[in-house]
């Protein structure tokens with residue numbers, strides 16, 4: 001019989017790091033670790049793992065000065081976690097004794113508990129002091145190289161600084177953004193999203209249960225804000241889950257058909273619609289097989305590398321290695337061609353991805369326009385408050401980056417373009 005291990009938050013965070021760094025799983029895909037933990041402890045474990053991933057590059061620099069030979073990954077992850085916590089002002093006694101206790105309970109690694117104790121004590125006693133003077137954590141090479149080629153070293157450094165700062169909580173109001181901003185004590189952004197720089201448990205915030213708003217990064221809300229759908233607009237929301245854009249359309253009074261291949265993710269759309277008391281027709285299926293015409297708006301929020309969301313998901317650079325790029329780009333091209341085949345005269349197609357890679361954004365649209373002479377882009381729809389005209393791209397799309405809006409707290413990386421048939 002196997003006994004199920006229940007972890008302390010620190011132990012769980014180390015186990016999460018093992019899965020992310022050692023097995024290439026995103027935090028949202030890790031299995032087993034958080035299963036039997038209470039809500040607050042799970043949240044704490046996730047926070048610790050996220051903080052560690054965000055500061056990993058700095059922790060490794062400090063650890064390379066303190067440890068001559070790299071210990072096995074599990075022990076290294078415990079040291080990384082302890083180093084980050086101590087450098088961010090964590091209680092030295094609690095951090096050291098908890099992690100030493102955690103390692104000493106592991107038959108395989110208990111012989112290294114002395115090392116963990118010695119190194120973390122050094123960190124607590126001053127070896128961690130240079131933390132703030134260390135360089136801003138860099139993206140791993142597999143991602144830094146293509147981004148540098150696309151945007152230049154200075155811009156990538158600015159993006160890395162934005163990633164290191166993390167992300168505030170952005171929400172979209174069902175109606176009355178100013179009222180919701182006031183209730184939540186948030187800032188109303190120029191595009192209409194509401195931003196909260198400090199918050200506790202999201203579901204405990206006022207108006208959540210009543211469905212007055214939903215969580216959605218300000219950048220992710222822009223495609224629908226730019227389209228300005230009116231009541232009765234017929235919308236096909238391709239790749240809709242978890243439903244942020246479906247909710248925006250529905251809140252504007254549009255008639256939405258939302259399609260997604262994932263049953264599990266579609267449950268999230270269903271829950272979100274129920275909570276906000278909004279409605280949409282939901283279809284679980286492959287968008288490539290979906291055939292119907294007569295939509296005023298088709299929105300294709302295609303699956304992508306998600307490299308624009310690293311501020312909120314610092315696990316991504318460590319869980320992934322870029323090997324999926326080629327397949328994703330090919331799938332986006334297929335989806336884009338299929339979406340175009342459903343576009344009727346007068347209809348508009350909005351293509352978007354939360355990617356920082358031009359191959360998943362600018363290049364997709366550039367090549368689409370070359371393949372299909374009857375199409376054109378309409379950049380004028382991005383003439384909305386908060387959008388700098390400098391962010392418009394040559395092929396007529398809009399590029400958003402995490403280093404934009406630096407004084408407001410940044411935004412996710414996103415690309416979008418609105419395509420219509422030439423008249």
Ligand SMILES: C[S@@+](CC[C@H](N)C(=O)[O-])C[C@H]1O[C@@H](n2cnc3c(N)ncnc32)[C@H](O)[C@@H]1O
Nearest residue numbers: 239240241242243244245260261262286287301
């Ligand atoms: C970027 S997410 C969509 C986010 C969503 N539009 C929102 O605003 O909340 C991409 C989605 O594409 C879905 N997907 C991937 N391949 C698909 C396919 N062949 N057909 C339909 N949906 C697909 C995934 O399940 C995922 O939910």
